[in-house]
Amino acid sequence: MSQVVHKFTRNVPSWRPRVTPVDLKKASPEQLDALQVTPSNTKVSDYVLVLAHDPETLKVRSPLFNAIMYDPGGMSRAEREIGAIGASIVNRCVYCAAVHADRHAKLEGSTEVTDRIFLAGPDAELSPRDKAILDFAIKLSLSPPEAGEAEMDALREAGLDDEEILDLILSAALFGWANRLMHVLGDPVRKEPPA
Amino acid sequence: MTDEFFEMTALATSGVAADGPAASVALHRRAVLEMTQAAEDAVLAPERPGAWSASMRAAFAVRIAMLNGNVELAERYRPRIEDQDAVPLSQPENDGAAQGLAEVVAFMDKVAAKTRDVTAGDVEGLKAAGVADGDIVRLAELNAFLAYQIRVVAGLKLMRGSK
DSSP states (O other), X not given: XXXXXXXXXXXXXXXXXXXXXXXXXXXXXXXXXXXXXXXXXXXXXXXXXXXXXXXXXXXXXXXXXXXXXXXXXXXXXXXXXXXXXXXXXXXXXXXXXXXXHHHHHHHHTOSHHHHHHHHHGGGOOOOHHHHHHHHHHHHHHSSSOOOOHHHHHHHHHTTOOHHHHHHHHHHHHHHHHHHHHHHHHEEEEOOOOOO | OHHHHHTSHHHHHHTOOTTSTTHHHHHHTHHHHHHHHXXXXXXXXXXXXXXXXXXXXXXXXXXXXXXXXXXXXXXXXXXXXXXXXXXXGGOTTOOSGGGXXXXXXXXXXXXXXXXXXXXXXXXXXXXXXXXXXXXXXXXXXHHHHHHHHHHHHHHHHHHHHOO
């Protein structure tokens, strides 16, 4: 029996759905379209198969997600990952935090920043710029959101321009969405050791 | 063209106008904001809504906006509650018991405002109340999209106000 992971970790867990994923063999044409299943691409995660219960939303969500995290210009990809991690800490999405810490570490070639965030959360000792980004993402992610003038001033003092600030808002907000799917519809479970 | 852009929910409710501050930065991410509106249409008025009518969805949208203190967004969504039976669901003080939706309302409030505390038991509670798996996913997507929209609006409002 695999174990549910409750603590933040760098080791990306597996994700075990709490509802039954759509059976790919029985998926409707609309579901297949939203899943972007093609003869050359038939590998679909349980997570996406769960979301396929609502294909209309899935179809618009995937390109939106990619645009916010990967479109060129504005804030760097690594800094957008900090926005994602800030939200995931507030919402305690262990799975999301692990995946996006991993992406940040790969983009930066170092685990130092995300090690510090996992160790101390909102109190992590970071460069002024990373600190301002994490702090804004955390406060925007609270319910109700608590990001205000002081956090905006800190971003500007740390050198972020308008385009970068909008990208931070979008990436942190996007993970308000992603966390409420990942953390609500499934459990992060320790990967079985290879046999 | 441009005017239509600024009439989308995220722009209109945050007060970002075509001739005002934050307009040019919003246009820089035009594709993202247009997809945001498409996502709102998909969660609030889907062609196949499952167990949750457009009025119920609008009522939950108002409720969750209110739980987050976002009055502008709540008022934007309120006129979309056409079925008066759904109105009580829009009121955060109403627990949904009289509508036979106590489990659903409790789930929506918890996912919206106490996300970190959600456990497998909350999903099991919906199943025990007879909510189908697909309808659980639909509730989560509606809720999750609103979490995003609320924070985009809050952020744009800050961008409009500060310099």
